[in-house]
Each structure stands twice: as C-alpha cells, then as structure tokens.
Amino acid sequence: MTNKYDVIIVGAGPAGLLAAKAAGLAGMKVALLERKSEISSLERMCGQTLVSMNDYYFDDLVQYNREGKKIVFLNNGFSCNYEGPTQNCYAWHIFSPNGNRLAFGLPEETRKKGDYGAVGLAYDKEILFRCLLEEVTAAGVAVFTGIDVDEVSTSDEGVTVSGSNKSFEGLYAIAADGTNSRIARQLGYNRDRTFYSYLLSKGWYMRNVKAPSMDILMSSITYKPVAPGYMFIFPRPYDDELNVVFLALDARVNLDEVADYFMKENPFTAAWFAQAELLDMHASAQYIFSPIAAPYRKRVLLAGDTGSCQELENSGAMISGWKAGSAIAAALKEDRVGTASQGISNYIQWWQKTYIEKCPHEAYIMNFALPYVLDAAEDFNYICSLVKEPLPPCWNPYAAMNHMGALVQSLVPTIQQERPELMPKLARMSQPMTEILADTTEACKPPAHFD
Ligand SMILES: Cc1cc2nc3c(=O)[nH]c(=O)nc-3n(C[C@H](O)[C@H](O)[C@H](O)COP(=O)(O)OP(=O)(O)OC[C@H]3O[C@@H](n4cnc5c(N)ncnc54)[C@H](O)[C@@H]3O)c2cc1C
Structure with a gap:
C-alpha cells in the first residue's frame, strides 16, 4: 500500500525533527x-x-531558557523544548602531548558570568530527541520508525520514497x-564532491575521571599511531560524568590504541584515568566530503x-531543518495559491550565504588537520609553550580557527628567531586541504559505489 503526503522527511535526527515540526x-x-526503531x-x-553559546553560529544566537526549558534560536525566531539536565561548558582547552595548554577562555573568569559565560551547553541528546518527538507528534506529523529508506524516485509531480x-x-x-546520506548519493551529488578522509570515533561516558576541570571542553593530540589521533572530552550534565571520545581521520588508525595512549601511556593524561569507570560506549564512522553547494x-x-x-x-542542523521544513511548506502553499515560487530558492540562498560562504569547510577540517601541519609532537609542544595569554572563550569551530590563525601570525617573529625550521610547516596551513591530507586521502578512498 502507498501512503500519500505533502512532504516526506527522511531521518529523525535534529534536522529531520525540526523540519517535521516546522512543516507540521x-x-x-x-x-x-x-x-x-526508537527515535x-x-x-x-x-x-x-x-555549539556555540557565546557567539553567532549559522547566523543565529542560541539561548537556553532555563525556566521555560526551551532552546531558543533568537535570530531565526523558533524554539524547541528541552526538559533534561544541562551543564555549562566554560572554556575549551587544547593540550599538547606534554600538557602545554592552548586555552580558549579561562573558566575561573567565564564562570563569573554564569550562563552568559558559557561557550557551549552540554545536554542529554536522548532527552532532546524525546522532547522533539513529542513536539513533532503534537504538530500532527505521522512518524514511521524502522524504515530504512533505500530508494527515492522522483517525477515532475512528486517523489516516491x-x-x-x-x-x-x-x-x-x-x-x-x-x-554520508544515501539519498544525496542516489541523487548523484557525490560525483561532484571532493573526498578528504574518514572521521572515525569511539568513546565512553566515564565516571571518576580526575580531569583538570569537569565544566570545560578539553582536547589533545597524539602522534603515536600511523596518523594523528585525538581525544575530546565533553562535560556531561550528570554528576561526575564526562563523555570521552577518541577520533582519527585515517582508517589505518586503531582507536583502541589511541584510547590506550591517552588513558594509560601519556604521563600527563593517564593520571586522569587511573580510577575511571567506563559506562556506555558510542562510535561513528563517516567519510568527509566537500559540502553540497x-x-x-x-x-x-x-x-x-x-x-x-x-x-x-546540532545547532546548525536544527536551524537548517527548521528552515527546510518552512521552505517546503512555503513551496506547497505557493503551488496551491498560484503565486511565484521563492520558498525553496530562499532556502538555497540562505544555505549558500550562511554555510557555504561564511563557514568554509576547509577551516572546519583544519580543526582536525593541525597535527598534519605541525607534524611532530615537539612542534605542537613548542607552539603551545609560546602561548602566554588565553585566546577568546570559544566553542565555535570556525571562529576558533580564525583565533588560531591570528595567534600563529603573532608568534611568527619569535618562531622565526627560535625555530626557523618550523616556518615552512606553518606555511602549509594556507595550502589546500587536499594537499595537507593527501596521504590520508589516498589511504582511505571510499568504495566506488559511494559516487
Ligand atoms: C564524534 C562526534 C562528535 C560530535 N560532537 C558534537 C557536539 O559536541 N556538538 C554538536 O553540536 N554536534 C556534534 N556532532 C555533530 C552532530 O552529531 C551532528 O551535526 C548532528 O547530529 C546532525 O544532525 P542531522 O539531523 O543532520 O543528522 P543525524 O543526527 O545524523 O541524523 C540522521 C538521521 O537519519 C537516520 N537515517 C540515516 N539513513 C537513513 C535511511 N536510509 N533511512 C531512514 N533513516 C535514516 C539516522 O538514523 C538518523 O536518525 C558530533 C559528531 C561526531 C561524529
């Protein structure tokens, strides 16, 4: 039996749920x-x-209304319910392998501003999903779980999913x-996209980690595997819990070895994990392509x-989902009243202006590609040792790279004097990402059916 709808939305993540809410x-x-089977x-x-609580991200400013229990998108003028616990994240600190620190904000300062000092807000995504599902259902959306979409066929009049x-x-x-959308692939988009690498992750909610702080984001790098490995530590909105995640861009890297390095071998970080209790495990694997314009x-x-x-x-996905649902609702109304269409073209323009132009994807990838530029532990240790002042409080991957670029510029005279051999490496920061990641790209090519 075929079911007929105005719009079919595939995927009930943050984007799909907000799109369904807007159209519903x-x-x-x-x-x-x-x-x-369970959204x-x-x-x-x-x-x-x-991401992010203290500056504009995707042209919007996110506010959490604690009393009303709503995540509010102040510029786009919509909100969604979130009734779970939260934890403010007051800074982001990057540690070099020997523990030198590059600080985006100092928590002892930002905490003084309470909610308005937070760079990010940790929440429980399962509770967010539950709240969004309730809103979507209340908006009259028909929800079908356990549907693994494997074909989308289109005609001038409609779409069959x-x-x-x-x-x-x-x-x-x-x-x-x-x-790595199956639908984007079926529609032929991947043929025009540049492939860069994988992003692999594996990690655990952990209790009893003796990290320097429980209310800041922390990350570090290891050069030990065949390609760089990373650790990201996210606060959790539960007492004494952190979300500790190990990542790599290269499929040749064994993430268990990365976890062992940070949790057992590196003298600076291993001490944090001596008594750690590992709880739920999550993982992800995806290819990184250039975005669809x-x-x-x-x-x-x-x-x-x-x-x-x-x-x-999540915030970008929610904004884009809300705008996509609204754009299709506008297109449907335009078709019905017979007015000139602009709903969908407005969305495309918004996407290009807000994402493609203002959020360069190579800047995003640079958050992970830095150790491909500074390709030895001592280089990273040295650069971090030069940083005496904190950078602006930040949990925005694009703004962070701007701050980082300005920092490197300010350090150039010292580096030229003390470690001139680093200058050609730093110059690589402005090379195309295809060159910076060339070895990894070659090693991790997706199978032909991804085109
Ligand atoms: C390691 C890691 C850490 C991250 N940390 C953060 C963070 O701290 N903060 C942050 O804001 N973001 C973070 N993100 C990113 C964030 O998770 C995503 O940007 C966000 O979930 C995107 O939402 P989405 O709705 O577009 O896609 P998704 O959340 O991926 O949702 C897609 C949905 O579609 C469903 N689906 C897929 N294929 C099909 C199919 N064929 N048929 C039917 N259903 C299908 C999936 O099951 C899923 O429910 C992180 C991502 C990773 C990998």
Whole structure:
C-alpha cells in the first residue's frame, strides 16, 4: 500500500525533527521516516554540546531558557523544548602531548558570568530527541520508525520514497538522513564532491575521571599511531560524568590504541584515568566530503548534515531543518495559491550565504588537520609553550580557527628567531586541504559505489 503526503522527511535526527515540526505546524501532511526503531535512542556518537553559546553560529544566537526549558534560536525566531539536565561548558582547552595548554577562555573568569559565560551547553541528546518527538507528534506529523529508506524516485509531480518493504508518496521530500546520506548519493551529488578522509570515533561516558576541570571542553593530540589521533572530552550534565571520545581521520588508525595512549601511556593524561569507570560506549564512522553547494534537486531538499562537509553541529542542523521544513511548506502553499515560487530558492540562498560562504569547510577540517601541519609532537609542544595569554572563550569551530590563525601570525617573529625550521610547516596551513591530507586521502578512498 502507498501512503500519500505533502512532504516526506527522511531521518529523525535534529534536522529531520525540526523540519517535521516546522512543516507540521504549518498544517502540511508530513511523514517522518526513521531507520532506528526508537527515535530517542542515541545510536551514533555525539559530543552532545550546543555549539556555540557565546557567539553567532549559522547566523543565529542560541539561548537556553532555563525556566521555560526551551532552546531558543533568537535570530531565526523558533524554539524547541528541552526538559533534561544541562551543564555549562566554560572554556575549551587544547593540550599538547606534554600538557602545554592552548586555552580558549579561562573558566575561573567565564564562570563569573554564569550562563552568559558559557561557550557551549552540554545536554542529554536522548532527552532532546524525546522532547522533539513529542513536539513533532503534537504538530500532527505521522512518524514511521524502522524504515530504512533505500530508494527515492522522483517525477515532475512528486517523489516516491521506499524502504523496508513500504512506499510513501509525497509532493516533496526532505533528505535529513545525515552525513554520508544515501539519498544525496542516489541523487548523484557525490560525483561532484571532493573526498578528504574518514572521521572515525569511539568513546565512553566515564565516571571518576580526575580531569583538570569537569565544566570545560578539553582536547589533545597524539602522534603515536600511523596518523594523528585525538581525544575530546565533553562535560556531561550528570554528576561526575564526562563523555570521552577518541577520533582519527585515517582508517589505518586503531582507536583502541589511541584510547590506550591517552588513558594509560601519556604521563600527563593517564593520571586522569587511573580510577575511571567506563559506562556506555558510542562510535561513528563517516567519510568527509566537500559540502553540497546547491541543496535541492528533483523535488528533494537537503537538510542538516546531509549536505554538509562533515557536520553542521546540532545547532546548525536544527536551524537548517527548521528552515527546510518552512521552505517546503512555503513551496506547497505557493503551488496551491498560484503565486511565484521563492520558498525553496530562499532556502538555497540562505544555505549558500550562511554555510557555504561564511563557514568554509576547509577551516572546519583544519580543526582536525593541525597535527598534519605541525607534524611532530615537539612542534605542537613548542607552539603551545609560546602561548602566554588565553585566546577568546570559544566553542565555535570556525571562529576558533580564525583565533588560531591570528595567534600563529603573532608568534611568527619569535618562531622565526627560535625555530626557523618550523616556518615552512606553518606555511602549509594556507595550502589546500587536499594537499595537507593527501596521504590520508589516498589511504582511505571510499568504495566506488559511494559516487
Ligand atoms: C564524534 C562526534 C562528535 C560530535 N560532537 C558534537 C557536539 O559536541 N556538538 C554538536 O553540536 N554536534 C556534534 N556532532 C555533530 C552532530 O552529531 C551532528 O551535526 C548532528 O547530529 C546532525 O544532525 P542531522 O539531523 O543532520 O543528522 P543525524 O543526527 O545524523 O541524523 C540522521 C538521521 O537519519 C537516520 N537515517 C540515516 N539513513 C537513513 C535511511 N536510509 N533511512 C531512514 N533513516 C535514516 C539516522 O538514523 C538518523 O536518525 C558530533 C559528531 C561526531 C561524529
């Protein structure tokens, strides 16, 4: 049996849920299809922090209304419920392998400003999913779980979406099936995208970690594996809990070895984990491609990570989902009243201006690619040793790279004098990412069917 809808949304992550809410509230007949059997269960690794709480991100400023229990997007004028616990994140500190620190903010200062000193907000994503699902259902959206969409066919009049032996017909579809989207691939987008590398992650919620601070974000780097490995520590909104995540861009890296390095071998960090209790484990694996510049093709609009390089972050995905749902609702109304269409083109323009132009994907990847530029532990230790003052408080991957670039510029005279051999390495920061990651790209090519 075929079910008929105004719009079919594939994927009930942050983007798909917000798209469904927007289209549902506009009175459209919406079907939301999700592969997972439980929308509120978190199956893919996520740091579960809101990026960013102290500056504009995706042209929006995010506010958490504690009393009303709502995440509010002040510029785009929408909100969603979140009734779970939260933990302010007051700074982001990057540690070099020997423990030298590069600080985006000092928590002893930012804590004084309370909520307004936070750079990010840690929350429980499973509770967020539950709250969003309640809102989506209240907006009249028909939710179908356990549907693994494997085919999307389109005509001039509409879209047929099929999976798990069911078919759904819609006038439009929104692909919110996340990074490495099957729908984007089927629509032929990947043929025009540049492939860079993997992003692999594995990590645990942990208790009893004796980290320098429980309310800041922390990260570090190891050069020990065949390619760089990373540790990111995210605060959790539960007493004495952290979310400790190990990552690599290169499939040749064994993440268990990366975890062992930070938790057992590195004298600076191993002490933190001596008594650690490992709780739930999550993981993720994805290819990193250049983003999709024109996210609409054949009556299918792309939202959230589907069209992104690696990730829009949860806040970016929610904004994009809300705007995509509203754009399709506008397109449906335009068709029905017979007015000139602009809903979808407005979304495309917004995507290009807000994401493609203002959030360069190579700057995003540089957050992970720095150790490919400074390719020895002692280089990174040395650069961090020169940093005497904190950088501005920040948990925004694009702004962070701007601060980092300015920092490196300010250090150039000292480096030229003390370690001139580092200058050619630093110059690589301005090379194209295809050159910086060339070895990893070559080693991790996706299978041909990803085109
Ligand atoms: C290691 C790591 C750490 C991160 N940390 C943070 C962080 O601290 N803060 C932050 O803001 N962001 C973080 N992110 C990014 C964040 O998780 C994503 O940007 C966000 O989840 C994107 O939302 P989305 O709705 O676009 O996609 P997703 O969350 O990926 O949702 C896609 C949905 O589509 C479903 N789906 C996929 N394929 C199909 C199919 N064929 N049929 C039906 N359903 C399908 C999936 O099951 C999923 O529910 C992190 C990501 C990683 C990998």
